[in-house]
Amino acid sequence: MAKSKTAAILKDNLWTNNPIFIQILGICSTLAVTNNLVNTLIMTVGVSLTTAFSSFTLAGIQKLIPRKVRMIVQVVVISFYVILIDIILRAYFPDASKQLGPYVGLIITNCIIMGRAEAFAQANPPGLSFWDGLTSGLGYMAVLLAIAFVRELLGFGSLFGIKVLPESFVPWTIMIMAPSAFFLVAMVMWWAKSVQAGKAQPKASSKPQEAKK
């Protein structure tokens, strides 16, 4: 029972209910950080850990939280973890901290974290909430890394900062700028929804129907 539930949560958060292309959460950071794989990786690890630990903590104290102030408590717990990550980065990973700069603080505003706190951690035990938060973060990470892969490759001709395309390659400046992330996110959504719609109705025509939620 427990095992099938964890597997179901994993599949849900990575695919059927992915935070980016189904729930459309955390889009701001998708636009901001994905022009570079290294930043994307650090940022998404930060979001995953924050979501996991804040869901865990909130689930642990869910019985004590009065409904009136539950959102305030969620914000306190989420910002607690983000500031903790910032302090740790500053002390032990100064390079990463310098690279990320303002983005660490922006983890707080990521809608996925509060979304999971509201939708899952309120009504589930801490262990399962931790898993739910972590897998939500992984779903976010998977999509962002895919987008960053395309953007860094075409925008800089490199992957993780290592040049892979020849010197003669002309970088697509648009790929470094935020608008390109709009196009790529839209393409990912289109692809994911077409595949999911195709699975739901095997006889679906080549024109995918808009899947209304």
Added chain:
Amino acid sequence: MKKDSIAYVVVFTFVICAVFVGVLAIANESTKAAASANKEFALQSAVLGAFGISYTDKADASSKYKSSVNETVSAGGRAWKARLDNQDYSAVEAAGPGLWGTITVILAASPDGERVRGIRLVSQNETPGLGGRIEETWFLGQYEGEKSAAGKIAMKAGAESSGKADPDKENSRVEGISGATRTSQAFGDLVESALAKIKAMGGK
């Protein structure tokens, strides 16, 4: 006490805030030393980098900083002097507005401000991947050994920029970053103000 009573809500909120803020305060206090050591190292490595003094690690940087660089004070903030290859060089810390926030650099040049020795970034908040590329070595490296025309180094930004480093050290011009015109221009102005500062310090 009932969970929805005002007293409970007040006490609960107070306790939650006290606990979480308390833990953060402890974490901040206990990592303060490491964080300030990192900051110190970042500054020292920027000064050494601007002077073109190489170092292997943190301890080496610290000892080289102590042995070959003299910290002085100029009118506008911190300044350093060093004698390298039988020539005197001065360095200043200069800060100016970028596109989003303040850019702080350390620039080393000959005392008359006519020849740049090198430049390093201390902090910037420009757009990652665009203006943030002012941290890249090809960009900063253009300034190394660049001659200034009466304290001016032209920044080729915007449409005329090719986005590739300008190898000519005598033409008093550098290439800006394509896609980051405003940051490039701001950086060019900042370099000129730093050169003016060095000139104002003179040979003293």
